[in-house]
Amino acid sequence: xxxxxxxxxxLEVAGLHVWFELPGGRELHAVQDVALTLxxxxxxxxxxxxxxxxxxxxxxxxxxxPSSAAAAGRVAVRGEDLMPGLENGFRSxxxxxxxxxxQGAMNAFNPVRTVGWQIAEPMIAHxxxxxxxxxARVAELLELVGIPAAAAxxxxxxxxxxxxxxxxxxMALACEPKILLADEPTTALDVMVQAxxxxxxxxxxxxxxxxxxxxxxxxxxxxxxxxxxxxxYAGEIVERGRIDALFHDxxxxxxxxxxxxxxxxxxxxxxxxxxxxxxxxARPVVGCAYRPRCPLAFAPCVDVRPVLAPVSATTAxxxxxxxxxxxLTEPSTEPARHLVACHAASSARAT
Amino acid sequence: xxxSDYLVKRSAFAVITVFVAITINFFLFRVLPGDAVxxxxxxPTATPELRHALRVQFGLDKSAWEQYWLYLGQLLHGNLGISxxxxxxxxxxxxxxxxxxxxxxxxxxxxxxVIGILTGVLSAVRRHTVADHVSxxxxxxxxxxPTQFLGMMLLILFAGLLPSAGMSDxxxxxxxxxxxxxxxxxxxxxxxxxxxxxxLYGENTLIVRSAMLETLGEDHVLTARAKGLSRxxxxxxxxxxxxxxxxxxxxxxxxGSIVSGAILIEVIFSxxxxxxxxxQAVLQRDYPMLQGGxxxxxxxxxxxxxxxxxxxxxxxxxxxx
Amino acid sequence: MSTSVSQVDVPEVEVQEGLWAAIREVxxxxxxxxxxxxxxxxxxxxxxxxxxxxxxxxxxxxxxFDPPSAKHWLGCDDGGIDMLSLVITGGRISxxxxxxxxxxxxxxxxxxxxxxxxxxxxxxVVLMRITDYFLVIPDLVLMxxxxxxxxxxxxxxxxVIGILLWTSTAxxxxxxVKSVRERVYVKRAQSLGASHLRIxxxxxxxxxxxxxIANTVLTIAVAVFDETALAFLGxxxxxxxxxxxxxxxxxxxxAVSAGAWWAIVPAGVSVALVIMGCYLFGQxxxxxxxxxxxxxxxxxxxxxxxxxxxxxPDAL
Ligand SMILES: Nc1ncnc2c1ncn2[C@@H]1O[C@H](COP(=O)(O)OP(=O)(O)OP(=O)(O)O)[C@@H](O)[C@H]1O
Ligand SMILES: [Mg+2]
Numbered sequence: 001x002x003x004x005x006x007x008x009x010x011l012e013v014a015g016l017h018v019w020f021e022l023p024g025g026r027e028l029h030a031v032q033d034v035a036l037t038l039x040x041x042x043x044x045x046x047x048x049x050x051x052x053x054x055x056x057x058x059x060x061x062x063x064x065x066p067s068s069a070a071a072a073g074r075v076a077v078r079g080e081d082l083m084p085g086l087e088n089g090f091r092s093x094x095x096x097x098x099x100x101x102x103q104g105a106m107n108a109f110n111p112v113r114t115v116g117w118q119i120a121e122p123m124i125a126h127x128x129x130x131x132x133x134x135x136a137r138v139a140e141l142l143e144l145v146g147i148p149a150a151a152a153x154x155x156x157x158x159x160x161x162x163x164x165x166x167x168x169x170x171m172a173l174a175c176e177p178k179i180l181l182a183d184e185p186t187t188a189l190d191v192m193v194q195a196x197x198x199x200x201x202x203x204x205x206x207x208x209x210x211x212x213x214x215x216x217x218x219x220x221x222x223x224x225x226x227x228x229x230x231x232x233y234a235g236e237i238v239e240r241g242r243i244d245a246l247f248h249d250x251x252x253x254x255x256x257x258x259x260x261x262x263x264x265x266x267x268x269x270x271x272x273x274x275x276x277x278x279x280x281x282a283r284p285v286v287g288c289a290y291r292p293r294c295p296l297a298f299a300p301c302v303d304v305r306p307v308l309a310p311v312s313a314t315t316a317x318x319x320x321x322x323x324x325x326x327x328l329t330e331p332s333t334e335p336a337r338h339l340v341a342c343h344a345a346s347s348a349r350a351t
Numbered sequence: 352x353x354x355s356d357y358l359v360k361r362s363a364f365a366v367i368t369v370f371v372a373i374t375i376n377f378f379l380f381r382v383l384p385g386d387a388v389x390x391x392x393x394x395p396t397a398t399p400e401l402r403h404a405l406r407v408q409f410g411l412d413k414s415a416w417e418q419y420w421l422y423l424g425q426l427l428h429g430n431l432g433i434s435x436x437x438x439x440x441x442x443x444x445x446x447x448x449x450x451x452x453x454x455x456x457x458x459x460x461x462x463x464x465v466i467g468i469l470t471g472v473l474s475a476v477r478r479h480t481v482a483d484h485v486s487x488x489x490x491x492x493x494x495x496x497p498t499q500f501l502g503m504m505l506l507i508l509f510a511g512l513l514p515s516a517g518m519s520d521x522x523x524x525x526x527x528x529x530x531x532x533x534x535x536x537x538x539x540x541x542x543x544x545x546x547x548x549x550x551l552y553g554e555n556t557l558i559v560r561s562a563m564l565e566t567l568g569e570d571h572v573l574t575a576r577a578k579g580l581s582r583x584x585x586x587x588x589x590x591x592x593x594x595x596x597x598x599x600x601x602x603x604x605x606x607g608s609i610v611s612g613a614i615l616i617e618v619i620f621s622x623x624x625x626x627x628x629x630x631q632a633v634l635q636r637d638y639p640m641l642q643g644g645x646x647x648x649x650x651x652x653x654x655x656x657x658x659x660x661x662x663x664x665x666x667x668x669x670x671x672x
Numbered sequence: 673m674s675t676s677v678s679q680v681d682v683p684e685v686e687v688q689e690g691l692w693a694a695i696r697e698v699x700x701x702x703x704x705x706x707x708x709x710x711x712x713x714x715x716x717x718x719x720x721x722x723x724x725x726x727x728x729x730x731x732x733x734x735x736x737f738d739p740p741s742a743k744h745w746l747g748c749d750d751g752g753i754d755m756l757s758l759v760i761t762g763g764r765i766s767x768x769x770x771x772x773x774x775x776x777x778x779x780x781x782x783x784x785x786x787x788x789x790x791x792x793x794x795x796x797v798v799l800m801r802i803t804d805y806f807l808v809i810p811d812l813v814l815m816x817x818x819x820x821x822x823x824x825x826x827x828x829x830x831x832v833i834g835i836l837l838w839t840s841t842a843x844x845x846x847x848x849v850k851s852v853r854e855r856v857y858v859k860r861a862q863s864l865g866a867s868h869l870r871i872x873x874x875x876x877x878x879x880x881x882x883x884x885i886a887n888t889v890l891t892i893a894v895a896v897f898d899e900t901a902l903a904f905l906g907x908x909x910x911x912x913x914x915x916x917x918x919x920x921x922x923x924x925x926x927a928v929s930a931g932a933w934w935a936i937v938p939a940g941v942s943v944a945l946v947i948m949g950c951y952l953f954g955q956x957x958x959x960x961x962x963x964x965x966x967x968x969x970x971x972x973x974x975x976x977x978x979x980x981x982x983x984x985p986d987a988l
Contacts, residue, residue, distance in 0.1 A: 015980065023697065064577055065975035066968060072978040087974035094579035102577075107570035110589055112596075112668055121588070122578040155668045364804070371805045375814070379821060477972050495947035497897060499904045499919055500940030506928045507936075515928075561965070568967035576969060585970055604807065611812035615901060619923070629813070630905055633820045645817045652810050 008079030010211050011038040011061070011098070011179050016073035018056050018065065028282045030056045032235040034073075035308075038179060038211040043202070045222030045243070046215045047258065048232030049278060054215045055103055057232070058181045061213070062098050063090025077179075095122045099177035101168045103184045103215075108168055109156035116142075116152025119171045128175050141170040145200060162193035169200065173208070180204075183215045198225045219258055223247065231255050234278045234289035237308060241338030251311050251338070251345035253294050288343065296344035306341040357670045361660040365653055372649040377422050380642055431646070432639035436631065441643035444628060449647060451518060452624030455540050456613045459547030464602065466548065467555020472594075474556065475563030476586055487560065493553030498612050502546045502619035514539045516621040543620040550612045554605055562597040566590050596666055603659030606652045694960040695882050698953075701960075707952025711889075714763060714946050721764040727754035729761045729913055737932040747934035749918075750925040758918050759938040766915040767946070769830055770896035776834025777895070778841060778888050785845025786880075790853060790872060800846070807839045812901060819907035826909045833898050841887045845880055852879040882957055889954035893947040900943055915939040 018031035031053045038044060046054050059065060061075055063082060074081050077097050082089045102108040109118055116138045123129040129137050139149035145166040156164060165185060172180055182201060186194040202225055205212050214225055222229050223243055230240045231252065239252040250256045257274045276293035279285050288294070288301040413421065425432075431441035470490065474483045493501075506515050514520065518539050519532070566572065567590055575585045614626030621627065625644055632640035664670055698704040717724060727733045732752035733744070740747040746755035788799040815832045822828045852858060858875050866874075877884075896915075902908050903916025910917065918939040922928075927935040959965050 017978070017980070019978070024700070062577055063975075064573065067971040067973040067975055069975040070978045071975060072980050083977060086977060091579050091581075094577055096579065100577050102570065102574060104570065108574045110571040110575070110593065112593055112666070113589075114668075121575075121580070125578065125580050125584065157669050368805050368808050372809060375809075376817075379817060476970070478968065480972055491948055491951055492944065495893075495944040495951065497900045497904075497919070497940055497943050499900070499923065500936060500943070503919075503923060503928050503936050504933070504940075507931055507933050510929075510931065561959075564968070565962075565964045567970050568964050569969070572969040582970065590970070607810040607812065610810040611898075611901060614812060614816070615904060618905065629816060633816060633905060633907065636820075641817055641820055645813055648813050649809055653808055656808050 008076065009037040010040050010078060011036070012074065012076040012079075013037070013057075013061060014074040014076075016057065016060060016075065017071065018053070018060055019070045020066075021068040021070070022282060026282050029284075030235055030281060031060065034232075034235075034237055036213070036230060036237070038213060040178065040209045040211055041205055042228065043205050043212040043214065043226040045226035045229040046213060046232060047217060047219055047222055047229060049217060049274070051278060051281075052232040053235040053281075054217075054232055055183055058100065058183050058213065058215050061179075061181060062094055062100055063087060092126075095172075095175045095177060096126050096128070097177055098179040098181065099172035099175070100181040101165075101172050101183065101185045104188070106161065106164060106188075109164065111156055114153050114155055115159065115167050118156075119152070119167070119174050122171075122174050126175050137174070138170075141173055142167070144173070144204075145170045146196075162189055162197070165189060165193075165197055166200070169197070169204075173204070176208075177210070179211045179213070181213045181215070184217070185214070186221060187216070187218075194221070195224075201225060231258065234285065235281055236289065236341065238290070238342065239338075239340045240308070241311075245338050249311075249338075251340040252290075252342045253296050253344065254290050290342075294344070298344065300343045304343065306343050308339045308341040311338045311340050311345065354664070354670055357664060358661075361657060361664075365657040365660075368653050369650055372646065372653065373423070373426065374419075376642055376646055376649075377419055380638060426646075431643035434640045435637040436635045436640065441639045444640060445625065445643050445647050448623065448625040448628040448644075449651075451622065452613060452617065452626065455544050455616075455622060455624065456547060456609065458540065459544040459612075459616075460551060460609055462544070462548040463551035463555055466552045468559050468598070470552075471556045471559025472563055472586075472591065474560045475567065475594075476582075476590075478564065486556065490553040490556035490560075493549055494557060495553075496550070498546065498550045498615040499619055501549050502543075502616055505542050505546055505549075506619070509542060513541050515542065518623060543616045543622050546616050546619070547609075547612050550616075551605075551609060554608060555602065558601045558605070559594065559598050562601070563590060563594040565597070566594040569593070592666075596663065599659055599662050599666065603656050606655055610648055610652060692882065695885070695957060698956045698960045701956055703952050704956035707949045707954075707956065710945055710949030711953060714767065714942070714949065717760060718764040718767040721760050725757040725760045727757040729753055729757050737927065737930050737935060739932075740934050746938045747932070749922065749935050750927065750932075755934060755938050758913060759915070759942055762913045762915045762918050762939060763942055765826070765912055766896060766899055766943070769826060769833075769899045769914065770892050770946075772830045773833035773837065773895040773899070774888060774892045776831065777837040777891050778884070779838075780835065781838030781841030781887070781891075782845060782884060784838065784842040786849055786872060786876065788842065789846040789849025790868070790876060792850070792853075796846070799842070803839050803842050806836070807843070811836045812898065815898065815902060816905060816907060819902060824907050824909055826912055829899060829902055829908050832902070833895050837891055837894055837898070841884075841891060844883060844887060848880045848883050849876055852876050855879075883961060886954045886957035886961070889950045889957075893950035893954070896943060896946050896950075900939075915943050 013034060013036040016031055016034040017029070020028040020030055022028055034053075034057055036044070036046075036057075046057065048054055056065075060071055063075070063086070065071060071083065073083065075083050077093055082093060109115065116135070119138045119141060120129075120134040123134045123137060135152075138152050142149050142152060147163060147166055147170065151159070151163075151167075156167075159167060169182075169185070180201075185201065186197050189197065198221060201212060201214070204210055212226075214222065216222060219229075226243055228241065229243050229246055230237045231246075231254065232238070233254050239246065239250065239255045246255060247259065250259060254274075261274060274293065279289050279292070286305075287303045288297070288306050291297045291301040294301065429442055431445070433439070434441050434444055437444070467490075470486045474486045474490075477483045509515075519535050520539075572585060572589055575589050580588075613624070614629060616622065617624045617626035618630045625648060628640060629644040629648075631637065632644060699708075727744075730753075733754050734748040734752050736748070736750055736752055738744060738748040738752070740755075744754050744756065746759065748754055749758065784799050784803060788796045788803075815836060818832045819828055822832075853876070858871060861871050861875055899908065899914065900916035900919060903914055904920045904923070906920065908914060908916055916939075919936060922932070922935040922939075927933075
């Protein structure tokens, strides 16, 4: 058992599903069979269009679903599955193991409390620091993200957008988490500030050994920050691999379209320019979810759902990695293998 | 900087509103067609001497503008005229009445606010549970019952158990110590204050509940949850504090309901306060009293509104800094 | 928040659909339906009052304060008049007064709100200042003073209530109109040279319709409430039979000391039911239109766990 825990990844997400109850008894299947692993110091990007389930995936990793939601699967921190404990099972791990920088940090702060108070709050709640120690740590954190320590006594509305984003990062680091989930941390910021925030995140992962899951719809941001990337479409991960592998040899037509829609990797072009729209997740999807928009769609795509499978060594991954036939379930020492869920991709390989 | 701006703005608003109220008061009684003073025949108690006194008192021989300035000048000196009914200065009548009204209304209102906050918060944090349904529907019911209906029901229910009219027992001779006087007053106050609390609490519950629900939908509550705080801590340190803001505003706006409740209740329980004074003034066509009563109540409400503004100022750092 | 694309370029029809969808959603809700049924029942009662009323309200048909019996379900008042007939007949006039006063209030409040939000600028500033003053001055006191000066009559009651109950509608409507005005198609219509009236009628009103309906219904509640208050203070027509005057007579003529609760309860409960009906229906619409009530980040229940044993991912 202990040996298991020692070899277990820092964060392991497997077979994750999330459903939201809608008015009228319908159900929206927002996250479908998502699997991810994160190791210390690793930086993984999660990209996809609006509504593809990125935020929901991140929130589920912290157990932060609303009461209208149902979830299935495994979310394990150092081998310990937190899902069976529901809301309360996650609570002691929040902020101490996994912390999050929320989408739209503008509203992530309580407007009637000072920024310093809000950064210190989780330290006191989890007992990691109290009184003057907490105060000192707040100052230290603010300086770490490049905000003068004196700003601790100010209110969120007195901060600029970039400052608030930095403060949100400082707040996330308060209890020295091992895993940081950053949900669109740079959307709505101008390019200069965006680059600074991304640099800061990269630096923190190196210095503190943080594992980072960076959620964004912008491949440019991922390319700038991450080693690995997972592409989400309609609640599923459709392709996964090292950023350079995907950049040069994307297998999934959706990934390719995403790259095509991002002409300049450092620009802030939105991804929304792929023709068509994603399926309604409140209805069951038959076959491949991307089929209606896919230029490569053919017969099997209509009724057979493609599953995530490794891409052949000759097409994508560097020489010397595992052959195509190896089963998916076998533990891999190479976390960044290139996987894709596409009939067209595998048929291309077969020929 | 912005904080002082806010204070100046709200003070100016309060002052101007008082002025608007005074002006409405003046024009309502003298300029509108069928206005009060020119129609002296409608005053049942009018004798020739009184008519003459009135002409002098209202300066009816002068132009409307002169009268207006005269009126403002008299107000500045605290002169509200002489009551038709008891020939006493209106100001003295109103001071006595206000002194009787304030304790009863204050107790009823405070009870209503406390119960309203407790049940509203409970409803919101237990949204969609049985407790929420019961508490919300009860609040709607008490919001819906007419004040006079609740008052009369309490009168019938507690007939013989609690005093039903006035502020003191007129036959309580002999023992006139301060303590027994106070106890007598308290006994008389139970029913009117309880009626007021019942009519007001429902609205307060509904206000607090929706303010609280809106707060619980704000993003920073999700942040608080993500930080691993307990439900209690989130409610205590984030939701309650933030929901106080809309609650203060809305309770400020519901001052009107407090006033109408108080007037009806004073009539029902013969409580010799400002509401009764207003009612008597209507019955006896005692226009100086009516005018004075309107002014006193309105100015009080405006001042309380200003107090609510100040409370908001203290509670919301977005204004202060 | 981040769905900027779909927010800017929504086709006109879809937005309207979205707003009216709120009403359709409301009609599926139990509380809203309860409110609507109560209201409809009282409106029907008012319409068919002469047919429903078992006795003449001007002729004594039983003894003084006779308690409820088989012949007189709700008992009798001090003049031996059947309470059930009084409540049915009184309901008709109370409802007419309430609806008419609301019509006056909605005309003023709707006009002020529309003009303020649509034209903006100094029109907005002036109108909102006036609204603010009216909002602070306690309604009932001003109503008392005006009715006292004008003398008691039903039409005065209607006007007095109407000219004082419009403020919150004006405020709420103004905010909504302001945001509608910013929408793309209103701007497009403006650039195409459509007249203000046409834009308001074709584009703005349909957008704010549901909110206006909610406010109207909520105002009816307050108007009915105020009618009974004015009547109780002797400022309504004393010869008219309304729920307000029925309660006033009962109080005046010692129903309380006689313990004749049946002379008070029917009218009081009727008023309360109408107000509850209005509140349940109107508030449900308002809540459905309020996006801030849709999200709950803290609820008493946790989310649920679902097991996938025996079901493959494709079976889902
Ligand atoms: N609380 C909820 N109730 C119902 N449906 C929800 C809820 N939260 C999210 N959804 C739905 O789940 C799907 C995934 O949403 P999610 O917010 O995870 O997408 P996202 O990839 O983060 O998109 P974005 O780029 O816009 O942030 C969407 O269809 C969304 O409408
Ligand atoms: Mg998102």
